[in-house]
Amino acid sequence: xxxxxxxxxxxxxxxxxxxxxxxxxxxxxxxxxxxxxxxxxxxxxxxxxxxxxxxxxxxxxxxxxxxxxxxxxxxxxxxxxxxxxxxxxxxxxxxxxxxxxxxxxxxxxxxxxxxxxxxxxxxxxxxxxxxxxxxxxxxxxxxxxxx
Numbered sequence: 001x002x003x004x005x006x007x008x009x010x011x012x013x014x015x016x017x018x019x020x021x022x023x024x025x026x027x028x029x030x031x032x033x034x035x036x037x038x039x040x041x042x043x044x045x046x047x048x049x050x051x052x053x054x055x056x057x058x059x060x061x062x063x064x065x066x067x068x069x070x071x072x073x074x075x076x077x078x079x080x081x082x083x084x085x086x087x088x089x090x091x092x093x094x095x096x097x098x099x100x101x102x103x104x105x106x107x108x109x110x111x112x113x114x115x116x117x118x119x120x121x122x123x124x125x126x127x128x129x130x131x132x133x134x135x136x137x138x139x140x141x142x143x144x145x146x147x
Contacts (some may be wrong), residue, residue: 078113
């Protein structure tokens with residue numbers, strides 16, 4: 001297990017069950033210390049832009065990775081992705097779509113908007129843990145990210 005204490009991940013997921021499984025998988029992989037879980041797209045943008053309930057957050061500390069569900073209340077993951085990738089301050093942050101949708105139009109649109117990866121959530125929990133571990137290892141250890 002690789003402990004990544006200084007890595008900040010923004011994780012947007014409205015399903016409590018999926019969020020719990022993902023957080024557990026991240027913890028087992030050593031990526032838990034700075035994971036910020038938000039429950040909808042609007043809250044994800046509040047976190048990034050340091051407003052609303054995150055007004056006191058230090059905006060100089062940007063997440064190194066964003067895990068984003070597509071089907072969320074208030075604002076969809078697709079809308080959040082479009083906003084992130086359209087903003088010079090955030091467009092270099094890798095965004096991994098982590099969703100249950102395997103529909104080609106969703107996949108095509110996410111990549112067109114600038115998603116760095118699109119992963120359909122595996123239903124089986126063992127596979128899910130492995131997928132989350134691999135995401136963390138690739139984006140936080142192997143891939144070279146801008147500061």
